[in-house]
Amino acid sequence: MTNFILRRLGQSIILLLIMSVLVFAGMYVISDPVAVMAGEDATEADRQALARSFGLDQPLPIQYLTFLGKIVQGDFGTSFVYGRPVLALIFERLPATLEVVFLAILVGLAVGIPLGIYSGLNRKKAPTKVISFGTTVGYSIPNFWQALLFILVFAVWLRVLPASGRGPTTEIFGVGWSVFNAEGLRYVILPAANLAVALICMQTRLARSGTQEVMYQDYMMFARAKGIARSRLIGRHLLRNILIPIVTIxxxxxxxxxxxxxxxxxxxxxxxxxxxxxxxxxxxxxPVVVAYMILATLMFVLINLVADIIYAILDPRIRYS
Structure with a gap:
């Protein structure tokens, strides 16, 4: 396992370098940050002075190596637009995203897995057909259109939830969280629900297919023959064996x-x-875009690494050499 982790971290460093080169060069090709910051009324002298102040007058390879050298020292640069350190900007916005995402994940797991298990155990019943139809529709609706429908129904027609913005927050360990504030929680519900719909549909399908596969394994048929209680059969034997694909997704x-x-x-x-x-x-x-993509890539690598470790915990047969 240790060799596997070290090898994965080495691959991650290479991946981060490739990603940083692609994004850095891509932003150079797409647009000129000096033209955006200077505006239409700026003179050529103003543009040149602005470029010098941000180091944008240097050749692109020099700009990239300078940026890379600062990253190694933990400095992701300063935003051209906000004039603030990039990491400070990202971490300032991160709690707002985390509370919506984690709430959506919890709802997706709490609703999707039971629906999927029920569908897998009762394939021919009418509610299963309704669940199957609902997951197909829910997974097919475009995310932006679904969000607009939520706003129309709950904010415009029913007027029970706010349509936009982030409400009041409660500070915990120096960070403001809306989910721990009664009024702020109302603002979180619609964005989290919009993300949760697709997750519920996906988890339902995964749990249903996993249940249908596991229930006909020899060990499950033997357990049923021994007269093990249905609740124990599902909670101890079935659930644990369908969790690996669910953990992955x-x-x-x-x-x-x-x-x-x-x-x-x-x-x-x-x-x-x-x-x-x-x-x-x-x-x-x-600077914000490149740093954001590097951090996002690193996050994906770490999440996949954690998922691989959880595999070995859920299924002792899995080993990494």
């Missing part, structure tokens, strides 16, 4: 939602890191 979805929940955050004007990324791309704020 949940890990990938967790990373994806944290890094790229841009549509939901934009529609609901949620001040998370996804909206920060979209605004930074629009404004050609290269």
């Amino acid at each position: 949940t890990g990938l979805e967790l990373g994806t939602l944290i890094a790229f929940s841009t549509v939901t955050e934009t529609v609901f004007s949620w001040p998370g890191i996804g909206k920060l990324l979209l605004d930074s791309i629009y404004r050609s704020d290269r």
Whole structure:
């Protein structure tokens, strides 16, 4: 296991370097940050002075090596637009994204797994057909359209939930959280529900297919023949054996939602890191975009590594040499 972890970390460093080169060069090709920051009324002298102040007058390889050297020292640079350290901007927005994503993940697991197990155990019953139809529809609706429907129904027609923004927060360990504030929680519900719908549909399908496969394994048929209680059979034998694919997909979805929940955050004007990324791309704020992508890649690598370790805990037959 130790060799596996070290090898995976070595691969991660190479992956991070490749990602940083691609994003850095891509932002250079897409737009000119000097033109965006200077505006239309700036003179050529103003543009040159602005470029010198940010080091943008240097050749692109020199700019990249300078940026890379600062990253090694823990300095991801300063935002062209906000004039603040990039890490401070990202970590300032991160709690807003984390509370929406984790709430969506919890709802997805809490609703999707029981529905999937029920569907797998009762394949021919009418509720199973309803669940199957609902997961197909829920997974097919575009995320942005679903968000607009939520706003229309719950904010415009029923007027029970706010349509946008982040409500009041309660500070815990120096960080403000909306989920721990009664009024702030109302603002979290719609963005979290918008993310949770696809997760519920996915977890339901995974749990259903896993249940149908596991229930006909020899050890499960033997356990049923021994007269083991149905609740124990499901909780101890079935659930543990269907969790491996669920852990895999949940890990990938967790990373994806944290890094790229841009549509939901934009529609609901949620001040998370996804909206920060979209605004930074629009404004050609290269330090923010590059640092964001590097951190997102690192997060994906770490989540996958944790998922691999959980595999070995859930199934002792899995070993890494």
